[in-house]
Amino acid sequence: MLAFTHLTQSISREIDNMAKSNKYDYRVTADNSSWSAEIIRRVTSKKSIVSKSQDGFSSEDDAHQWAKKELEAFQQNQQQQNQRHSTKRQQKADRIQAKAEANAKV
16 A cells, blocks of 8 residues: 555656656656656656666655755756757857858858
8 A cells, every 4th residue: 555655646746747847857666665766858748768767775765865866967967968069069050150251252
């Protein structure tokens, strides 16, 4: 019964989070006598994938703490990666524009 209660809480938490439409979130589930946590990414409105997971936690609180910490680090890493890609895209666009201007002068 305990596992069922946690499962329904997990499902209701997911539904609540879907209403907020967060791209990244975490999910904590019970597996027999241990707990597992997953960082999930929203691909579409109906599909989510697990980006990172950890199992073997002795308590639900440990799993929640790990998931919150990892979600924060994961989002910060994604933000830095997006910034690097944006910089590279801008540099490439600048090179193309400079090349086009040079060809226009000739």
